[in-house]
Amino acid sequence: xxxxxxxxxxxxxxxxxxxxETKAIEAAGILAGARGIAVGVHPGLGENDRSATGFLPPPExxxxxxxxxxxxxxxxxxWERAVDAQRRVLAAFEEIVDMNAAAGDVAIVAxxxxxxxxxxxxxxxxxxxxxxxxxxxxYWSCAAGSREVLHAWRPIAPx
Numbered sequence: 001x002x003x004x005x006x007x008x009x010x011x012x013x014x015x016x017x018x019x020x021e022t023k024a025i026e027a028a029g030i031l032a033g034a035r036g037i038a039v040g041v042h043p044g045l046g047e048n049d050r051s052a053t054g055f056l057p058p059p060e061x062x063x064x065x066x067x068x069x070x071x072x073x074x075x076x077x078x079w080e081r082a083v084d085a086q087r088r089v090l091a092a093f094e095e096i097v098d099m100n101a102a103a104g105d106v107a108i109v110a111x112x113x114x115x116x117x118x119x120x121x122x123x124x125x126x127x128x129x130x131x132x133x134x135x136x137x138x139y140w141s142c143a144a145g146s147r148e149v150l151h152a153w154r155p156i157a158p159x
Contacts, residue, residue: 001027001137004156005034009139013037014104017096019045019114028109044092047111048085052078065113069129082127086117093118097144106144115140115153123149 004010010031017040018028028039048068056064064076072082093108100106116132122142125131131152138153 001030001156002034003158004139005031007157009141009154010035010105010107012105013107015040015096015100015106016109017042017045017106018109019043019047019111021046021111024109024111028107031107031109040096042092042096044088044095045108045110045114047113048082049080066129068113069116069127069132072127082117085113086121086127089114089118090121101144112136112138119149119152122147123152 013031013035014037016028016032016035016037018024020041020043024045025039025041032039050064053064064079067074067076068079068082072086075081089110096108097106112133115138116129117127119140120127120131123131133153137156139156140153141150142148143150
């Protein structure tokens with residue numbers, strides 16, 4: 001994140017937002033700190049509610065995440081449905097972009113599932129894990145005014 005915060009990709013950022021989750025706030029803090037600005041927190045940016053299952057071992061989690069994206073109108077073992085999570089994330093995105101319309105570029109720091117749901121919607125594509133980030137630490141961009149996706153997932157820094 002430090003490399004990304006120093007990159008040309010975020011030089012126009014004048015507003016940084018995060019979900020209320022610690023990992024997102026900490027990552028957003030690195031980006032905002034490099035820009036000399038504060039982090040806004042929006043609860044609508046949270047990852048899908050998976051509290052029904054709690055922590056799951058990675059193989060089991062991946063299996064359920066596949067099902068979450070594959071059947072977006074169904075609750076997987078009590079998880080928030082993908083269509084509901086997408087609606088919530090989109091509402092948060094619209095509110096944030098509208099509040100910061102004149103401020104310059106807006107960075108939203110959240111989790112991969114949040115980004116994937118929003119990317120699918122703005123791309124006019126169905127919810128699908130095929131559009132998920134290849135691995136942790138990616139970003140995509142859109143034009144705030146038109147909501148046109150400018151590019152899909154790119155790594156924030158070399159591996």
